[in-house]
Amino acid sequence: MWDSQHARYQSMLAFCREHNKIEEYRPYFEKRSDEEMCNIAITLCHMTDRMLSSYIKKLEKDFVENGGIKERMYNARTGYRNTVVEQLKAEIARLKSLLDSHGIKY
Incomplete structure (x- = not known):
């Protein structure tokens, strides 16, 4: 060899x-x-x-x-959910501000 x-x-x-x-x-x-x-x-x-x-x-x-595939899938799902929740919170705050500016009680 x-x-x-x-x-x-x-x-x-x-x-x-x-x-x-x-x-x-x-x-x-x-x-x-x-x-x-x-x-x-x-x-x-x-x-x-x-x-x-x-x-x-x-x-x-x-x-x-x-991590493995299951961890990556979980992180992708929770990451997406967290993003959607944050977007909804921002939208709720915007709508509350809009209602307050028009003197509407909620």
Whole structure:
């Protein structure tokens, strides 16, 4: 297995970062040795594992900071209700002021 000190490792890593479709690797199946193809496959597996691990950590962080779907739905509903209540309170105050200015008792 090639490590990061191997002479071809950096060029292989750069190629793998830019190419993720099997069609892009097919021309090399006959040109490269089994060892080279195995190292490419291992590199792709490591890259995929690192990417998925990073994504899972991001999802965990987002969940801790923002909660799950139920919490977000609850916050959206209560936020909407609070907005409507504040708008209604402002409208009631405006109407009371209007009635008072016309001397109407309520």
